[in-house]
Amino acid sequence: MSAMLRRPRSRTVRMSALCLGLLALGWLLTPLTATPPLYDGLGFPDEPYRYVVAPPGYQHTAAPSVGEDDGIVFKGVGPQLLLPVSDENGPQVQAGIPASQLSIPAGTTQLAAKATPLALTGAAPSDGTVWGNVYRVTVTSDRGPVAATGRPTSDSVISLRAPSAQQPAPVMEYRATPGAPWQDLRTTRVGNDIYQSPLPGLGDYALVRVTHHAAPAASPGVSPAREALRTLPWVLAGLLAAFAPAILAVRLHRRRSGEA
Amino acid sequence: MRVARDLPFVGGLVGLALAVALRVSLAGRAGAGSPTAGVVFGTALVVLALVCGLPRPVLNLRQAGWGAALAAVLCVVPAVRRVTMGGVAEPEGMLPLWSAVVAYVAVAEELLLRGALFERARERSGDVAAVAVTALAFALLHVPVYGWQVLPLDLAVGVCLGAVRLAAGSVTAPAVAHTLADLAGWWLR
Numbered sequence: 001m002s003a004m005l006r007r008p009r010s011r012t013v014r015m016s017a018l019c020l021g022l023l024a025l026g027w028l029l030t031p032l033t034a035t036p037p038l039y040d041g042l043g044f045p046d047e048p049y050r051y052v053v054a055p056p057g058y059q060h061t062a063a064p065s066v067g068e069d070d071g072i073v074f075k076g077v078g079p080q081l082l083l084p085v086s087d088e089n090g091p092q093v094q095a096g097i098p099a100s101q102l103s104i105p106a107g108t109t110q111l112a113a114k115a116t117p118l119a120l121t122g123a124a125p126s127d128g129t130v131w132g133n134v135y136r137v138t139v140t141s142d143r144g145p146v147a148a149t150g151r152p153t154s155d156s157v158i159s160l161r162a163p164s165a166q167q168p169a170p171v172m173e174y175r176a177t178p179g180a181p182w183q184d185l186r187t188t189r190v191g192n193d194i195y196q197s198p199l200p201g202l203g204d205y206a207l208v209r210v211t212h213h214a215a216p217a218a219s220p221g222v223s224p225a226r227e228a229l230r231t232l233p234w235v236l237a238g239l240l241a242a243f244a245p246a247i248l249a250v251r252l253h254r255r256r257s258g259e260a
Numbered sequence: 261m262r263v264a265r266d267l268p269f270v271g272g273l274v275g276l277a278l279a280v281a282l283r284v285s286l287a288g289r290a291g292a293g294s295p296t297a298g299v300v301f302g303t304a305l306v307v308l309a310l311v312c313g314l315p316r317p318v319l320n321l322r323q324a325g326w327g328a329a330l331a332a333v334l335c336v337v338p339a340v341r342r343v344t345m346g347g348v349a350e351p352e353g354m355l356p357l358w359s360a361v362v363a364y365v366a367v368a369e370e371l372l373l374r375g376a377l378f379e380r381a382r383e384r385s386g387d388v389a390a391v392a393v394t395a396l397a398f399a400l401l402h403v404p405v406y407g408w409q410v411l412p413l414d415l416a417v418g419v420c421l422g423a424v425r426l427a428a429g430s431v432t433a434p435a436v437a438h439t440l441a442d443l444a445g446w447w448l449r
């Protein structure tokens with residue numbers, strides 16, 4: 001009797017251990033910003049994107065906030081990670097800056113990191129248009145400016161929220177100084193409208209909607225592609241509506257003929 | 261004959277793919293944040309679950325207990341992150357609509373995946389295959405709205421929900437777990 005009870009219990013224990021292991025692995029492989037919704041049905045309601053300079057006709061919003069974080073330096077050792085995050089719901093910027101990436105001046109006791117929203121100044125990216133604000137990531141100390149000359153680590157990442165979830169996805173671009181050319185970063189979508197890239201250093205970051213030169217010029221009226229997009233939900237709904245009765249008919253037929 | 265035998269299972273998976281495409285195309289630039297697209301998606305899944313053969317859910321405290329226990333496990337990491345890294349306050353006025361749609365879609369996903377499709381997969385290939393296939397489908401259905409980055413975690417969560425389905429013996433337990441974990445996200449983000 002006890003052996004009979006033990007077998008299902010050991011199976012439950014094994015299954016629980018497998019599940020916990022898989023969950024731990026899943027969380028380890030998931031980017032920092034990909035917090036819930038992950039098992040979801042509906043994304044969280046974000047407030048409208050806050051622009052520094054809104055496009056014409058855009059609704060009125062509060063000014064975008066500056067992401068800030070500070071840390072204490074003790075005996076030359078800084079905080080493990082500075083994490084400036086802006087206050088919008090959801091945050092429009094979040095940057096992870098490991099202290100190991102920074103060259104901290106001697107005698108520093110305090111570090112302050114900022115991710116400041118700006119309108120685009122200087123040269124625009126050559127491959128597209130900036131979508132949303134430019135974010136300038138800076139770190140200062142009580143002994144002067146701080147440079148990021150160390151090697152980026154796995155914690156060196158920046159996430160920017162796009163003004164909407166519209167696809168195709170934008171590319172994150174970076175320039176070290178306002179006069180430097182923009183360079184593409186490896187960009188990963190980590191949420192409904194959130195994009196993450198490695199943080200190679202301090203400077204300006206922006207999401208860029210890449211211009212596809214092969215695209216035909218916009219013509220007046222509704223384009224065929226847009227028209228097709230408009231009818232797509234109806235086509236899909238029609239397919240589903242036709243599909244469901246077919247499955248039901250097969251199941252009923254099987255039941256009548258005595259199959260499973 | 262084989263086609264007829266497999267249609268409720270394969271057809272359920274194809275129907276799920278169509279429902280995801282319908283959701284994405286309806287949501288447009290709102291993405292996962294569109295309540296209308298969420299409700300249409302949930303309704304499509306409920307209909308598919310019913311036509312694919314949904315076993316009668318068992319409603320009792322044991323099911324609720326399994327579901328609540330898994331939900332608690334799923335919320336551990338988000339809760340730790342929330343405490344250690346802070347989070348955002350959601351707009352309170354949105355909570356009733358948001359929670360209603362989230363609960364509806366979570367239950368609908370479970371009725372199809374851990375309800376009808378789980379049973380059809382188990383009939384064909386056994387318990388392990390049922391857990392694996394429904395977990396994979398669960399992970400893939402989230403990719404179009406959240407990107408590939410969610411795949412590893414959603415795959416793991418899918419396995420957990422399938423395991424609870426096996427242990428509890430009914431779709432009710434994973435439906436409770438899924439719904440509670442999703443709703444907790446409002447306070448854990």
